[in-house]
Amino acid sequence: MKAAHPHAPAQAIASLWDSHHFSALDKSHLRHADIQPVLDEIADYPSITRETIGYSCTGKSIERLSMGSGPLIILAWTQMHGDEPTATAAVLDWLKLLHLNSTSNSLALGSDWTSLVTLHIIPMLNPDGAERDTRVNEQGIDINRDAKQLQTPEGRLLWQQVQTLKPDVAFNLHDQNPYYSAGPTGYPATIAFLAPAFHPDKHVDAPRLRAKQLIACMADTLSHWLPCHIGRYDDTYSLRSFGDNIAGTGASTILIESGAHPNDPHRQVARKMNVIGLHSALEALLGNLYQQKSLADYYRIPDNVEDGLVDIKFSRVAQRCASHDYVADISVNRDKQGRATVKHIGDLSGQAGFTNISAYQTTILPVKAYQLDGPMVLTETDYLALLKQGFSVFTGDSSLLDNLSGLPVLCLPEPPAYSTLYPGADAFWIMQDSEGKQRAVLNGKMINL
Numbered sequence: 213m214k215a216a217h218p219h220a221p222a223q224a225i226a227s228l229w230d231s232h233h234f235s236a237l238d239k240s241h242l243r244h245a246d247i248q249p250v251l252d253e254i255a256d257y258p259s260i261t262r263e264t265i266g267y268s269c270t271g272k273s274i275e276r277l278s279m280g281s282g283p284l285i286i287l288a289w290t291q292m293h294g295d296e297p298t299a300t301a302a303v304l305d306w307l308k309l310l311h312l313n314s315t316s317n318s319l320a321l322g323s324d325w326t327s328l329v330t331l332h333i334i335p336m337l338n339p340d341g342a343e344r345d346t347r348v349n350e351q352g353i354d355i356n357r358d359a360k361q362l363q364t365p366e367g368r369l370l371w372q373q374v375q376t377l378k379p380d381v382a383f384n385l386h387d388q389n390p391y392y393s394a395g396p397t398g399y400p401a402t403i404a405f406l407a408p409a410f411h412p413d414k415h416v417d418a419p420r421l422r423a424k425q426l427i428a429c430m431a432d433t434l435s436h437w438l439p440c441h442i443g444r445y446d447d448t449y450s451l452r453s454f455g456d457n458i459a460g461t462g463a464s465t466i467l468i469e470s471g472a473h474p475n476d477p478h479r480q481v482a483r484k485m486n487v488i489g490l491h492s493a494l495e496a497l498l499g500n501l502y503q504q505k506s507l508a509d510y511y512r513i514p515d516n517v518e519d520g521l522v523d524i525k526f527s528r529v530a531q532r533c534a535s536h537d538y539v540a541d542i543s544v545n546r547d548k549q550g551r552a553t554v555k556h557i558g559d560l561s562g563q564a565g566f567t568n569i570s571a572y573q574t575t576i577l578p579v580k581a582y583q584l585d586g587p588m589v590l591t592e593t594d595y596l597a598l599l600k601q602g603f604s605v606f607t608g609d610s611s612l613l614d615n616l617s618g619l620p621v622l623c624l625p626e627p628p629a630y631s632t633l634y635p636g637a638d639a640f641w642i643m644q645d646s647e648g649k650q651r652a653v654l655n656g657k658m659i660n661l
């Protein structure tokens with residue numbers, strides 16, 4: 213008997229992904245038009261069928277790709293939230309690799325796997341939201357809160373697919389914000405799993421047990437690549453959500469959230485991990501390997517901790533409020549448009565920054581605004597001179613300011629009502645260390661003065 217390396221099969225899909233994934237999908241965002249050439253290519257694979265199953269609000273096609281003809285039905289859908297594209301690329305990659313396997317059998321699934329399983333994949337359930345890069349659909353509705361009312365065409369379509377196909381296993385594939393950590397570790401949760409509850413009491417029936425066992429198998433495999441970056445999502449029952457309702461149909465339902473990884477702006481690490489994870493679930497189903505896992509294996513995955521991370525953390529900065537001196541940590545996050553604002557002030561010992569700045573014995577100077585009273589061409593030299601005088605903000609008509617400095621500026625219509633920072637404030641300030649050396653923070657970016 214041949215003793216296989218425990219990760220050997222996943223190693224095969226990982227290498228196959230490295231050489232054959234759809235490189236055109238390496239983008240920070242995916243729209244309907246981005247995936248059409250890929251769908252066309254996949255539709256040409258003899259082992260895969262493509263069917264348009266419905267249309268979005270604005271009439272964009274929603275398609276299903278299917279493979280196999282076996283009795284065990286697996287259904288996966290992606291990008292129900294339009295701005296969560298990572299798994300869309302992953303499921304399309306996975307289909308390509310499964311197709312390559314059908315001629316080479318390099319994945320060692322066994323030649324008869326397609327007679328045991330039928331795999332249905334709906335990539336990009338919300339193409340209108342994808343077009344606008346928003347969570348919601350064209351009606352402004354969060355499809356994942358429409359599982360009961362079914363007022364969105366996309367939600368109705370998903371529910372109808374579930375009713376018709378009656379999946380045994382369902383994969384609900386999302387992206388989460390980058391600030392979740394895997395346990396209280398400071399490591400971003402690149403992948404988070406959940407076997408959603410189907411009742412407020414969170415009963416574990418046989419299908420939900422199988423979902424948890426499959427997750428334990430997937431986490432086991434992924435821990436080889438991501439030893440500290442896997443989280444377990446909170447299982448509070450959500451009455452209006454699809455995962456919870458589909459779990460209620462008796463499908464073993466698995467939520468996978470793709471998350472951040474250091475130096476990976478397009479989430480290609482999470483994309484590859486989705487492929488490896490989905491594939492290891494398929495292997496676990498084909499070989500009944502999941503039955504070796506217990507609930508304890510599932511609960512051993514650390515919590516997916518919300519706000520465990522921030523973009524920038526300044527530790528132990530001194531400030532003065534009225535006549536009162538105090539020391540606090542300050543965290544700063546950037547939004548999608550790149551605007552950096554203060555998130556929290558205080559004891560942030562439970563949070564880690566993607567960037568961490570020790571500001572021990574550094575004092576934030578009171579925020580001072582420079583009044584614009586006429587047109588101003590701002591060169592770098594001018595700006596640095598103003599910053600050295602303590603001005604970190606402009607006030608007045610922003611059209612008067614012609615910023616040629618190459619540095620971020622903040623121009624407010626009215627002078628700021630604050631002189632000390634507060635949550636929500638723009639991340640523009642000046643700080644000074646105990647030797648009198650000053651540094652400016654301009655939209656979160658730090659420069660020496």
Ligand SMILES: [Zn+2]
Nearest residue numbers: 293296386387
């Ligand atoms: Zn989502």
